[in-house]
Amino acid sequence: xxxxxxxxxxxxxxxxxxxxxxxxxxxxxxxxxxxxxxxxxxxxxxxxxxxxxxxxxxxxxxxxxxxxxxxxxxxxxxxxxxxxxxxxxxxxxxxxxxxxxxxxxxxxxxxxxxxxxxxxxxxxxxxxxxxxxxxxxxxxxxxxxxxxxxxxxxxxxxxxxxxxxxxxxxxxxxxxxxxxxxxxxxxxxxxxxxxxxxxxxxxxxxxxxxxxxxxxxxxxxxxxxxxxxxxxxxxxxxxxxxxxxxxxxxxxxxxxxxxxxxxxxxxxxxxxxxxxxxxxxxxxxxxxxxxxxxxxxxxxxxxxxxxxxxxxxxxxxxxxxxxxxxxxxxxxxxxxxxxxxxxxxxxxxxx
Numbered sequence: 001x002x003x004x005x006x007x008x009x010x011x012x013x014x015x016x017x018x019x020x021x022x023x024x025x026x027x028x029x030x031x032x033x034x035x036x037x038x039x040x041x042x043x044x045x046x047x048x049x050x051x052x053x054x055x056x057x058x059x060x061x062x063x064x065x066x067x068x069x070x071x072x073x074x075x076x077x078x079x080x081x082x083x084x085x086x087x088x089x090x091x092x093x094x095x096x097x098x099x100x101x102x103x104x105x106x107x108x109x110x111x112x113x114x115x116x117x118x119x120x121x122x123x124x125x126x127x128x129x130x131x132x133x134x135x136x137x138x139x140x141x142x143x144x145x146x147x148x149x150x151x152x153x154x155x156x157x158x159x160x161x162x163x164x165x166x167x168x169x170x171x172x173x174x175x176x177x178x179x180x181x182x183x184x185x186x187x188x189x190x191x192x193x194x195x196x197x198x199x200x201x202x203x204x205x206x207x208x209x210x211x212x213x214x215x216x217x218x219x220x221x222x223x224x225x226x227x228x229x230x231x232x233x234x235x236x237x238x239x240x241x242x243x244x245x246x247x248x249x250x251x252x253x254x255x256x257x258x259x260x261x262x263x264x265x266x267x268x269x270x271x272x273x274x275x276x277x278x279x280x281x282x283x284x285x286x287x288x289x290x291x292x293x294x295x296x297x298x299x300x301x302x303x304x305x306x307x308x309x310x311x312x313x314x315x316x317x318x319x320x321x322x323x324x325x326x327x328x329x330x331x332x333x334x335x336x337x338x339x340x341x342x343x344x345x346x347x348x349x350x351x
Contacts, residue, residue: 020044030065035074042078051078184258186236187243195257195265199319202255202269206313214268214276215322216310217330218246218283221338223262230301234294235262238304242287249283265326273312273343280308280341288339307333311344 021040025032030040043055054073063069182194190198199215206213220226220242227235239262250256250266259265268276284306292301309329313322325344333340 017041017045028059028065033067033070035070036065038078039070039073184243187240187247187258189243189247189264190255190257192257192259195255195259195267196319198255198257199267199323202267203313203317203319203322205269207316210315211270212268212272213313213322214271214273214310215313215319215326216266216268216276216280216308217259217323217326218242218264218266218280218306218308219330219334220262221305221307221334226301226304230294233296234301237295238292238301241290241292242304242306245283245286249279249286254279273310276310276312277341277343280310284308284339284341305339307338308341309333309344310341 018041021037021044022032024044025036025040030036039051039055042049043052046052047056051073058065058069182191182197183189184191202213205211220238223235223238226238239258242262243256243258243264246256246264246266253269254271255267255269257265257267266276266279268279288303288305291303293299294301307330309326309332311322311325311329329342329344332342336342
């Protein structure tokens, strides 16, 4: 499922989109399997996209949505299926490359063994009693064998050099696939999966080292009303702008992520609530200080504000628990009038 569709499913319109997908599948006699549901949610979310156009075409010509048809559509149009194909294809290429190198090494090994045997035979022939003709033949044999081994070694060196370059290319491709799988497509921040994985890892590291760990949640104020007024495209521009500020001020070693919809999260490894508060205040103030304009028409969109809540992790506390406390702090900021930063336990307005 695309990141944008997944984000919409996590927002206020998610239930309507899901119900509409089920209704449409029932109307067309399509079984509500996981693959079909994902296809139809993407189709209804973006009917003019490549997947939407293909499903519309299939419906118009009356083709049945069999399992094979659904799997084919998923392989072509769904990001996760494409990702799996990329990983599999790269793995296959790497396997073929390693097999080719192994064959080249085996050939060189056999050539070296044959050369050793030639040397041993020549050593036996080089006796005091050997005649000139015999010595000449032996030298000629050694020269030929030496040339063959040199050629094999050069070929192996060339093949290993080529293989090294190819393996480096494949490694970079896999790294890019990994980055794509953990990056939010709209904002280029880490996505929800990357955030969940990093939070678990950060909690384990904090327990092992005894260092602090603080978690923050940030939400764009009144975003639904803004989206309803200006439309999703303009709403996406606002999300990208807020993400750019969060990504810049919440940079490494912190992890800034788009948690869902208009909500973001930042992990502060090794930092306590003082450092987190200072950063969140900087983010809040910078966003509130700007007057945004609609890119297509240059219309004044007014100011955008964000609310934030954060919690410093307790020793041994799970990531889920600290998330709940940060969420409670975020709720306190919303309930307190928005455009605020609040800290959990005790909930204290900090702005």
